[in-house]
Amino acid sequence: YRSDPPERSNLAAVQHVLLVLSGKGGVGKSTVATELALALRLAGKRVGILDVDLCGPSIPRMFRVQDSAVHQCDSGWVPVFAHQDKSISLMSIGFLLEKPDDAVVWRGPKKNALIKQFVSDVAWGELDFLIVDTPPGTSDEHISTVEALRPHKPLGAILVTTPQAVSVGDVRRELTFCKKTGLRVLGIVENMSGFVCPHCSECTNIFSKGGGEELAKHARVPFLGSVPLDPQLSQSLEDGRDFIQEFPKSSAFPALAHIAQQILDGTSPQSS
Amino acid sequence: AEAAELRARLRSVKHTVLVLSGKGGVGKSTFSALLARGLAAHDDKQVALLDIDICGPSVPRMMGLEGEQVHQSGSGWSPVYVEENLGVMSVGFLLSSPDDAVIWRGPKKNGLIKQFLRDVDWGEVDYLIIDTPPGTSDEHLSIVQYLSAARVDGAVIITTPQEVSLQDVRKEINFCRKVKLPIIGVVENMSGFICPKCKNESQVFPPTTGGAEKMCQNLNISLLGKVPLDPQIGKSCDKGQSFLAEVPESPATSSYRSIIQRIQEYCDLQHSQEEKIM
Numbered sequence: 001y002r003s004d005p006p007e008r009s010n011l012a013a014v015q016h017v018l019l020v021l022s023g024k025g026g027v028g029k030s031t032v033a034t035e036l037a038l039a040l041r042l043a044g045k046r047v048g049i050l051d052v053d054l055c056g057p058s059i060p061r062m063f064r065v066q067d068s069a070v071h072q073c074d075s076g077w078v079p080v081f082a083h084q085d086k087s088i089s090l091m092s093i094g095f096l097l098e099k100p101d102d103a104v105v106w107r108g109p110k111k112n113a114l115i116k117q118f119v120s121d122v123a124w125g126e127l128d129f130l131i132v133d134t135p136p137g138t139s140d141e142h143i144s145t146v147e148a149l150r151p152h153k154p155l156g157a158i159l160v161t162t163p164q165a166v167s168v169g170d171v172r173r174e175l176t177f178c179k180k181t182g183l184r185v186l187g188i189v190e191n192m193s194g195f196v197c198p199h200c201s202e203c204t205n206i207f208s209k210g211g212g213e214e215l216a217k218h219a220r221v222p223f224l225g226s227v228p229l230d231p232q233l234s235q236s237l238e239d240g241r242d243f244i245q246e247f248p249k250s251s252a253f254p255a256l257a258h259i260a261q262q263i264l265d266g267t268s269p270q271s272s
Numbered sequence: 273a274e275a276a277e278l279r280a281r282l283r284s285v286k287h288t289v290l291v292l293s294g295k296g297g298v299g300k301s302t303f304s305a306l307l308a309r310g311l312a313a314h315d316d317k318q319v320a321l322l323d324i325d326i327c328g329p330s331v332p333r334m335m336g337l338e339g340e341q342v343h344q345s346g347s348g349w350s351p352v353y354v355e356e357n358l359g360v361m362s363v364g365f366l367l368s369s370p371d372d373a374v375i376w377r378g379p380k381k382n383g384l385i386k387q388f389l390r391d392v393d394w395g396e397v398d399y400l401i402i403d404t405p406p407g408t409s410d411e412h413l414s415i416v417q418y419l420s421a422a423r424v425d426g427a428v429i430i431t432t433p434q435e436v437s438l439q440d441v442r443k444e445i446n447f448c449r450k451v452k453l454p455i456i457g458v459v460e461n462m463s464g465f466i467c468p469k470c471k472n473e474s475q476v477f478p479p480t481t482g483g484a485e486k487m488c489q490n491l492n493i494s495l496l497g498k499v500p501l502d503p504q505i506g507k508s509c510d511k512g513q514s515f516l517a518e519v520p521e522s523p524a525t526s527s528y529r530s531i532i533q534r535i536q537e538y539c540d541l542q543h544s545q546e547e548k549i550m
């Protein structure tokens with residue numbers, strides 16, 4: 001393994017760091033983080049995902065690597081590779097648990113210590129994008145992650161919501177968090193935006209409609225798109241399969257691809 | 273002395289039920305709100321709903337109490353009343369704007385939770401329902417610790433059918449076992465969707481590993497019921513109305529009602545067992 005001189009930061013060769021936030025749980029942060037990583041990979045980028053959800057780490061299973069272990073090298077922890085071609089690398093507390101059902105019942109200070117380690121001690125190597133998946137809320141994990149990432153000047157944050165007011169209400173608070181911590185908001189994604197019945201193709205707004213777009217307008221941040229509910233997407237995530245490769249005809253695919261494209265456009269040389 | 277204060281305040285609470293998950297967005301607050309409303313439908317019962325989700329307090333909106341503020345009285349903080357027999361407390365009532373973010377680390381959150389238990393004047397309460405944030409962290413450790421001064425009937429654990437939820441819920445179940453919190457049972461939410469047009473059922477969140485049913489079998493826990501997806505649930509929550517009252521004919525309403533009934537029976541059984549012991 002290439003060993004870096006100790007004074008070089010493990011994030012030095014990471015081009016762009018972006019966070020996926022919400023305020024609300026269960027809106028699809030990990031899903032969007034995973035799909036964004038897969039879409040960026042398809043565009044030829046090297047991507048890493050850092051999962052700082054210590055109580056509910058969803059990322060390992062989404063890539064079917066939940067049984068992997070983490071190894072050490074001179075520069076720190078070696079991330080787990082999700083593809084044979086090593087184009088996606090992952091770090092999550094999920095890899096450090098002895099048993100998958102072990103609850104991580106830690107108070108803030110212990111969580112903060114691990115997050116600091118996750119940010120500085122993972123030997124990511126060269127990455128185009130490091131996506132940071134977070135738990136819901138505006139607490140220890142979020143404060144610590146932003147503080148630890150500050151020297152590395154993150155690109156910004158994508159905020160995920162579902163359409164209904166109850167979700168949007170929490171995401172508004174997350175926007176305040178971003179403002180207060182100086183984290184640039186790249187845009188809002190409205191997830192679970194409509195369900196197309198696989199039997200008759202009727203679209204039902206199970207979780208209401210439009211809240212994400214309205215919030216983006218109200219907060220004057222970019223609206224990155226609406227992603228509909230697609231059970232094929234849920235199924236892929238359950239099985240740890242590559243939805244982007246397997247279901248390019250899915251109703252969710254254009255939305256996810258468009259979100260990735262906007263991120264890429266925002267980081268292309270002409271856009272600065 | 274602190275424990276004595278909490279004990280004194282909680283002495284007037286007959287039954288305490290915690291609503292937990294491990295996973296976010298599975299419907300804890302929705303369920304807590306409906307459980308509280310369902311129990312309060314009996315005029316002779318006094319119900320209290322305490323929302324300890326400090327970062328994402330959803331309960332005020334769901335109970336139609338957005339914009340309400342907390343008032344102090346001689347005997348402590350007054351809960352905000354939806355009905356005469358249904359009082360609510362949440363950090364949401366302490367925030368002046370919907371954009372206000374509570375960006376607190378653990379210790380400060382714990383402090384507020386303790387205040388909620390110690391300083392809110394609930395009066396005589398038959399059922400105290402406590403809505404929690406997702407996870408197994410400060411809020412959960414603290415509430416269990418502070419409630420050890422009182423009696424907790426148990427926890428209702430909410431999940432959705434897919435493995436990504438179940439894997440977090442198993443951790444929550446382990447948490448309950450670790451802290452010796454009895455588990456009343458599991459509710460599987462968002463369990464199937466009936467298309468309003470063609471009436472066929474779809475699994476929006478496919479139970480690839482057997483759903484809550486299999487998990488409950490494996491862990492020897494009661495499955496209290498399954499609630500299907502109904503777009504009216506989200507709408508009612510957004511409008512602060514009771515879904516049970518607004519859409520009484522929905523299959524989801526019957527599921528909720530039967531689950532609430534089972535929880536009530538469980539609590540009553542605890543009570544009568546205690547009386548036998550005394």
